[in-house]
Amino acid sequence: MAEPLLAIRDLKTYFVSKHAEVRAVDGIDIDVQKGQIVCIVGESGCGKSMTSLSIMRLVPKPRGKIVNGEILFNGKDLLKLSDRQMSDMRGSEISMIFQEPMTALNPVLTIGTQISEILVRHRGMNKRQALDKAVEMLKFVGVPRANEIIHEFPHQLSGGLRQRVMIAMAMICEPKLLIADEPTTALDVTIQAQVLELMKKMRDETGTAIIMITHDLGVVADMADHVVVMYAGQVVESVAADTVFEQPKHPYTRALMDSIPSLEEDKDVLYSIPGTVPSAANFPKGCRFAERCPLAQPSCFDKAPELREVAPGHLVRCDLVS
C-alpha cells in the first residue's frame, strides 16, 4: 500500500495532576490513506475526541500532554513542528469541524470575515479576493443567498446552515485532511443526511481524506471506508467498513452492534453491556474490557492483549479471537 497520508504511531495523551494520571489516549496506531474516510467510533470517554485534538495539537493545556508517539503527516512528524509551523498547518493542510458550530464560530464576526480571514492568513489574498472566494465556497456547500449571508452573524443562521458554514471554512484551503468531530450529532436527521451527503461530495471532488469521530454506528455505515473502534483509550478493532458490520470480531464491537435498536427488524430485548467503562486514571492490568465481556476467561484479567492482525487488514485486540 502507498505511504499513508497520516500515520499515528503509539500516541499517548495523558492528563497529569498531582493526584492522578488520566490516560485519555493510551498508545494508538491509526493510518489514513489519501482520500479515505476513516471513522473512529466509541462511547463517551474512550479517547476519540482527544485523539483528534492531539492531531491538531490542541490538547487542553496545561494538564493535557502528548507524552509519547509520532503523528506523521505526509511523512513529517507534526509533534516536532514549532508552534508557528503548526499554526501554518491548521486550516491550510489539516482542518477540523466541531460538533457544535455555534461555539466554534465567533459570534461577533460576520460569516464573510470569518471565512475570508483564513485565506488572508494562509493564501496571502487581499480582503476583496478572499470575500469573493468565500461566496463561491458557500455556494458550493449549498448555502442559499450566499451574497447576503457573508454579512450575517452566526446566530442568524439555522443549525444546518451553521454546519455548512463550518464545512466551507474547513475546506476553503482545500486541506488534505479534514477532521470532523461528531459533525452531525447536534443536527436533525433530515439535515444530518444533507450534511453527510455534502461531506461525501467534498471528498469525491477534492480528494480530501476525512477522519470522522462519531458514536453513531448508522453514520459509520453511511460514510466510512475504514472503521477504528476505540475503548478505554485504546484501539480494539480496526477494519474495512463492510467487514465491521458483517463480521465484527472484538466482543466490544459485537456488543455495541447488539445494543442498538434497529429501524427494520424487531428485537425483543436489546443486549446491554453490564457495568461501566473503567476509570482512565486506574486501568486494570489485563484486558480493559474483560470485566464487562461476556466471553472473558481468567487469563483475560491477567494479561493485556495486543492488537493483532487476525485476517488481512483486520486488527483486533483480543486474545480469544482466532
Next chain:
Amino acid sequence: MSQYVLEVKDLKKYFPIRSGVFKRTVGHVRAVDGVSFDVKPGETLGIVGESGCGKSTTGRMIMRLTTPTDGKILIDGKDITHAKGAALRESRRHAQMVFQDPYASLNPKMSVGESIAEPLIVNKVLSRDDAFERAAQLLDTVGLRRTDITRFPHEFSGGQRQRIGIARALALNPKLIVADEAVSALDVSIQSQILNLLMDLKHEFNLAYLFISHNLAVVRHISDRVGVMYLGHMVENGPKSSLYADPLHPYTQALLSAAPEPRRVKRRERIILQGDVPSPANPPTGCPFHTRCPRVMDVCRSQMPKPVMVHPEHWVACHLHG
C-alpha cells in the same frame, strides 16, 4: 375507568411574540397547532419529529407544565386542561414525567431517597417513614441498591441518574409516563439498559408511555404505535409495524430514509429533503410540509389535508391519500 389513559383533542399552544416598549403581541409561534391522539392503558405511543416540531411542548402540556392555548387533555377520562390546585395534583398522580437530562431534573441538594419520597409525602399518600421504605423498594425495582437512598445525584453516572428519575416517576403508581428524550443523552450501551428497564416496568405495572424522541430506531423498538409530528401538526399515526413497513406521508418516508442504519436489509432509496423546516412563527399556508415535499401538488399550497384512515388504525394527513 376510561377506555383511554390519555386523550388529546385538537391541542394547541401558541407562544406570543412580544416586541416594542409596551411589549405588544406582534404575532404567535404556533408550537403545537391542533394535535389529537389517544393512548390506551398499557400502550406505548412514540412521538417522533425533528427539533421544533412541537413534540416536547405537547408532552409538557399533558403534564400541565405549560398551559394549552386551546384544545382538551383528558387523563383517565378526567378533563385536566384547566385543572388547578388539588385537581392538578390529583392528575399528576396518574401521569408522571421522565426528562432528558436526569442531572438537571434531580435536586442536587436532596438525597436520592428524599427526591423519590417527596411526591409520596406531598400527596399525603404515605407517612414519611413509609415513603422512605417505598423509595428503597423503588430503587430495587429500577436496578439500583436499596442503600443508595442516602447518596446524592452527583455520585451516580448518567445511566444510574436516569434510573433514579424513573424511580421517582414510578413513586405514585402512575398509569401514564411521559418520557421526553429519556435515553437521548446516554451512550448506546447505557441506552439499551434503560430501554430494557422501561419495557420491563411496562409489563410489570401495565404502564402506558408517551415516548417522545427524535431517534426513529429507538421509537420503533419501544412503541406499539407511532405518531409523526411536523411543524406543530401530527401528520401520520399508526401501529408501528404498519407505519415502518409502509410509511404513507412523504415526510415520514423522508425521515425513515434519512435515518442512518448500520445494517440495512432493504436498500431504500434515500430521499434528501431540501432546505430547513419553516419557522413556526410564520408557517406556510396549506399543508405545513409543502415547502419541502418532493411530491407537492397545487392543492397542497392552499388546503390543509384532513386525516384519512388508510390501513386499520393507521391514518395520514396528506392530499396524496384520500
